[in-house]
Amino acid sequence: MKKTDISDPQYFHKVVDCQWACPAHTNVPEYIRLIAAGRYTDSYMLNWFSNVFPGVLGRTCDRPCEPACRRGRVEEKPVAICRLKRVAADLKDDISDRLPAIPTKKNGKRVALVGAGPASLAVARDLLPLGYEVVLYEKDQRGGGAMRTQIPAFRLPESVLDEEVDRILDFGVECHFGQPVQSMGWLLKQGFDAVFVGSGAPRGRDLDIPGRQEAGANIHIGIDWLASVAFEHVQKIGKRVVVIGGGNTAMDCCRTALRLGGEQVTVTVRSGFDEMKASPWEKEDAMHEGIPILDYHAPKSFELENGRLAGVWFEKMRAERDDKGRRTLVPTGEPLVLIPCDDVLMAIGQENAFPWIERDIGIEFDQWDMPKLDADTFQSTHPQVFFGGDAAFGPKNIIWAVAHGHAAAISIDLLCQGKSLDAQRPAKGVTLVSQKMGMHDWSYGNDFAATQRLAVPHADKFKTLKNIKVEVELGFDAEMALKEAARCLNCDVQTVFTENLCIECDACVDICPEDCITFTTNGDEAELRTRLMAPATNLDQPLYVSDPVPTGRVMVKDEDVCLHCGFCAERCPTGAWDMQKSLLKLPQAGGVCHV
Amino acid sequence: MSYLPKPKIHHPQLPKNTLGLTRRDYEGSLSTLCAGCGHDSVSAALIQACFELDLPPHRVGKLSGIGCSSKTPTYFLGPAHGFNSVHGRMPSIASGAAAANRDLVYIGVSGDGDTASIGLGQFIHATRRGVNMLYLVENNGTYGLTKGQFSATADVGSKSKAGKANPYTPIDLVQLALQMGAGFVARSFSGDKEQLVPLLKAAIAYPGFAFIDVISPCVTFNNHESSTKSYAHIRRHDRPVMAADFVPLAQEITAAYAPGDRHTVTLHDGSMLHLKKLADDYDPYDRIGAMNYLQRHQADGSVLTGLLYLDAEPTEMHAMLGTDTTALNSLPFEVLNPGSAELAAVNAALR
Numbered sequence: 001m002k003k004t005d006i007s008d009p010q011y012f013h014k015v016v017d018c019q020w021a022c023p024a025h026t027n028v029p030e031y032i033r034l035i036a037a038g039r040y041t042d043s044y045m046l047n048w049f050s051n052v053f054p055g056v057l058g059r060t061c062d063r064p065c066e067p068a069c070r071r072g073r074v075e076e077k078p079v080a081i082c083r084l085k086r087v088a089a090d091l092k093d094d095i096s097d098r099l100p101a102i103p104t105k106k107n108g109k110r111v112a113l114v115g116a117g118p119a120s121l122a123v124a125r126d127l128l129p130l131g132y133e134v135v136l137y138e139k140d141q142r143g144g145g146a147m148r149t150q151i152p153a154f155r156l157p158e159s160v161l162d163e164e165v166d167r168i169l170d171f172g173v174e175c176h177f178g179q180p181v182q183s184m185g186w187l188l189k190q191g192f193d194a195v196f197v198g199s200g201a202p203r204g205r206d207l208d209i210p211g212r213q214e215a216g217a218n219i220h221i222g223i224d225w226l227a228s229v230a231f232e233h234v235q236k237i238g239k240r241v242v243v244i245g246g247g248n249t250a251m252d253c254c255r256t257a258l259r260l261g262g263e264q265v266t267v268t269v270r271s272g273f274d275e276m277k278a279s280p281w282e283k284e285d286a287m288h289e290g291i292p293i294l295d296y297h298a299p300k301s302f303e304l305e306n307g308r309l310a311g312v313w314f315e316k317m318r319a320e321r322d323d324k325g326r327r328t329l330v331p332t333g334e335p336l337v338l339i340p341c342d343d344v345l346m347a348i349g350q351e352n353a354f355p356w357i358e359r360d361i362g363i364e365f366d367q368w369d370m371p372k373l374d375a376d377t378f379q380s381t382h383p384q385v386f387f388g389g390d391a392a393f394g395p396k397n398i399i400w401a402v403a404h405g406h407a408a409a410i411s412i413d414l415l416c417q418g419k420s421l422d423a424q425r426p427a428k429g430v431t432l433v434s435q436k437m438g439m440h441d442w443s444y445g446n447d448f449a450a451t452q453r454l455a456v457p458h459a460d461k462f463k464t465l466k467n468i469k470v471e472v473e474l475g476f477d478a479e480m481a482l483k484e485a486a487r488c489l490n491c492d493v494q495t496v497f498t499e500n501l502c503i504e505c506d507a508c509v510d511i512c513p514e515d516c517i518t519f520t521t522n523g524d525e526a527e528l529r530t531r532l533m534a535p536a537t538n539l540d541q542p543l544y545v546s547d548p549v550p551t552g553r554v555m556v557k558d559e560d561v562c563l564h565c566g567f568c569a570e571r572c573p574t575g576a577w578d579m580q581k582s583l584l585k586l587p588q589a590g591g592v593c594h595v
Numbered sequence: 596m597s598y599l600p601k602p603k604i605h606h607p608q609l610p611k612n613t614l615g616l617t618r619r620d621y622e623g624s625l626s627t628l629c630a631g632c633g634h635d636s637v638s639a640a641l642i643q644a645c646f647e648l649d650l651p652p653h654r655v656g657k658l659s660g661i662g663c664s665s666k667t668p669t670y671f672l673g674p675a676h677g678f679n680s681v682h683g684r685m686p687s688i689a690s691g692a693a694a695a696n697r698d699l700v701y702i703g704v705s706g707d708g709d710t711a712s713i714g715l716g717q718f719i720h721a722t723r724r725g726v727n728m729l730y731l732v733e734n735n736g737t738y739g740l741t742k743g744q745f746s747a748t749a750d751v752g753s754k755s756k757a758g759k760a761n762p763y764t765p766i767d768l769v770q771l772a773l774q775m776g777a778g779f780v781a782r783s784f785s786g787d788k789e790q791l792v793p794l795l796k797a798a799i800a801y802p803g804f805a806f807i808d809v810i811s812p813c814v815t816f817n818n819h820e821s822s823t824k825s826y827a828h829i830r831r832h833d834r835p836v837m838a839a840d841f842v843p844l845a846q847e848i849t850a851a852y853a854p855g856d857r858h859t860v861t862l863h864d865g866s867m868l869h870l871k872k873l874a875d876d877y878d879p880y881d882r883i884g885a886m887n888y889l890q891r892h893q894a895d896g897s898v899l900t901g902l903l904y905l906d907a908e909p910t911e912m913h914a915m916l917g918t919d920t921t922a923l924n925s926l927p928f929e930v931l932n933p934g935s936a937e938l939a940a941v942n943a944a945l946r
Contacts, residue, residue, distance in 0.1 A: 074604060440598055448602035503826045504786055505631040505814060510639035513619075515606045534606040551830060561606055567599075573631025573814045 058086025117145020119389030122405025211302030238342025633811030683714025743816030803909030
């Protein structure tokens with residue numbers, strides 16, 4: 001193998017698994033260290049710069065970082081990254097003096113945002129400090145998009161959402177609430193330099209089975225119903241509720257129904273329990289509240305009684321695998337099952353819909369009726385029109401929307417400056433700084449904390465089920481946060497090897513608790529992986545290879561389960577190993593919002 | 596040295612031996628030696644060897660004297676028995692322990708000061724007695740614990756860190772061991788685990804007195820340019836003559852070797868030592884030849900490593916003394932203490 005190029009920002013970025021997995025590439029280890037140090041405000045700001053909604057995401061994020069967390073490979077469970085983020089938001093002080101200054105003299109460029117969801121707000125956050133004028137159109141009366149309409153208040157209190165949404169609107173967004181854009185043609189004629197579409201995936205999928213029309217009064221589309229609850233248009237539901245669907249929307253629907261008067265709430269899902277799209281913790285929370293989840297139940301028809309919904313007929317299914325291992329669902333042949341109910345909530349997916357975009361104004365759509373976009377710049381085939389969030393690539397999560405917003409903001413900024421969106425796009429960078437403070441003293445806590453992941457305490461079930469606005473999760477207190485933060489392995493503090501200092505004493509090899517380090521003759525990667533101190537079978541994790549040391553061998557380090565404990569560097573008599581913090585420099589529009 | 600204990604956590608796919616133990620189960624407490632000390636590498640090699648031999652750690656007796664080297668038994672095989680004796684007296688303790696309980700595996704760890712100076716007489720006599728043990732010297736040619744004076748194994752002309760040359764003739768412990776009748780004599784280097792681990796396995800399995808002189812650089816006081824026991828010097832002058840590996844009986848069926856490449860020695864319990872010649876003109880069964888060969892190559896500055904001498908059928912202490920085949924702690928009280936009548940009979944026979 002060739003010597004690893006550690007000056008390539010991508011190399012150590014990948015070692016920081018959480019940051020690599022985060023669409024917005026939030027510097028997780030750094031903000032966890034700040035929490036451990038009690039510097040909640042600093043931690044919040046670090047989050048805010050990259051993910052814009054730390055308070056919201058600390059409660060609702062889909063947490064792609066947690067399955068990636070190295071801790072999950074070293075022992076069983078990852079660090080509770082998401083809930084630590086909430087701690088920073090809960091315990092921070094006033095941040096008003098840390099926010100970027102908004103120029104009073106504008107730069108003369110005007111940008112329109114369609115929809116007031118996380119993607120649009122991220123664009124606004126990035127562009128307003130640069131002097132852009134930002135005009136926002138939103139069909140609802142309040143900002144926040146899906147964060148407000150689809151996430152129930154018992155998971156995300158309104159005050160938390162308002163704080164983070166209003167902070168951006170207060171930067172000077174010209175808001176047009178209750179004013180949906182009816183025509184892209186009209187919008188383009190308003191003289192904007194760029195248009196960003198962050199209108200989400202607003203259409204809930206319907207289910208066309210017998211009885212749908214007749215029982216329509218008691219059959220609700222999940223996301224529309226949740227939005228009506230959020231705006232308090234709907235305040236109650238029947239005693240017996242069936243939720244059809246197995247995603248996070250279904251989980252929000254069933255738990256909301258329980259709070260609006262539902263007594264027997266049942267979730268039904270066509271596939272198996274393990275295949276459900278809902279995050280494991282959301283399923284747990286629903287079951288904790290006593291909601292049964294019936295899997296392998298495919299809805300067949302609605303039962304009516306006196307012209308009113310009386311129940312849903314289900315066909316029981318089972319999973320079968322064909323020769324190629326593909327899973328299909330087939331009916332078991334058992335008699336149909338009737339679940340009596342008063343109301344049905346359908347949460348079987350969302351669709352994008354752009355009826356308001358004329359198809360002859362230069363924005364091309366693909367075979368699925370989605371706009372054709374450049375995956376890096378988020379530019380559509382109309383050079384001035386950009387898409388982001390669920391409107392760009394279909395339903396994902398808030399954190400993706402934020403990431404899209406940042407990328408689109410860079411594109412819009414480049415476009416308005418007359419620069420190339422690809423060639424002149426700012427590059428990533430990395431800096432490496434030694435963390436050595438003394439003989440055996442590092443600027444980070446390198447002791448391995450053997451504690452298990454802490455569970456977040458919940459409010460009393462009797463209280464939370466009575467009032468939809470009572471938040472279920474209480475969050476970690478400072479003491480719990482410190483304990484959980486100590487589980488972080490500081491993967492951004494990298495083991496950096498300098499071969500010309502090595503005397504090959506083997507001290508690092510002997511001390512490494514995880515057998516990451518091997519000195520051996522070089523070979524190609526697949527073969528080399530078989531000759532290391534411990535099997536290097538995780539192909540997602542890179543090998544760090546040095547130039548030859550005096551005996552002609554090379555140092556090979558398997559990054560997979562490294563604890564970043566720094567013992568190799570402590571044991572090294574010549575300083576050939578050093579623990580250096582890798583700080584990834586990610587571009588943002590104008591680079592104003594940076595720590 | 597490090598202040599934090601090594602975390603107990605280990606690689607999720609770390610191999611296990613037939614006892615269900617991983618290599619990490621053979622570790623001791625964290626070393627307090629200087630970072631980069633050769634002795635720590637030797638400890639790691641011992642850990643690896645005992646793991647590969649499937650030795651139950653509690654069936655091992657670790658013995659040592661005084662010095663940096665003699666601290667190391669704390670750093671490997673935590674569950675083993677241990678005795679940290681008076682300076683240079685490890686061989687006596689080992690002899691006594693082996694006499695009383697012949698069922699344990701004995702590993703004596705000593706240094707060049709502990710063995711070649713204060714304990715020289717003890718070393719020679721343990722060798723003569725043929726105690727069934729591994730006698731390991733971690734040889735760095737310097738008194739590291741008292742800040743770098745020459746030890747008795749330092750080469751003539753080798754310079755101290757302060758630049759002073761050593762005027763005295765070195766004691767070659769390998770030559771002494773050969774002369775005193777050791778059945779297994781080897782020399783190795785702490786920085787070459789590929790050679791050291793198989794040698795340690797062979798020596799531990801060897802049913803007699805096995806001596807290994809391990810050049811183990813003192814990274815703090817004797818690793819400079821003009822030292823003859825530095826990492827760099829040994830790497831430049833290392834000349835392996837004979838590789839050895841131990842293969843237990845059960846594994847032999849699966850091991851395949853090119854004919855002529857290796858020579859196999861069967862030990863009395865049926866297990867085997869595989870030897871591989873690395874220098875054409877070397878004969879590891881010829882004690883006098885080995886001594887001459889060593890002398891000749893020492894003169895040109897080479898450091899011969901590997902298995903230097905092997906007696907396939909050694910006579911060990913218990914055989915020489917005709918003692919009971921059972922460990923004393925396993926003998927019934929009546930046998931161990933036959934009573935006053937028996938004593939009177941013995942006394943009467945001597946009158």
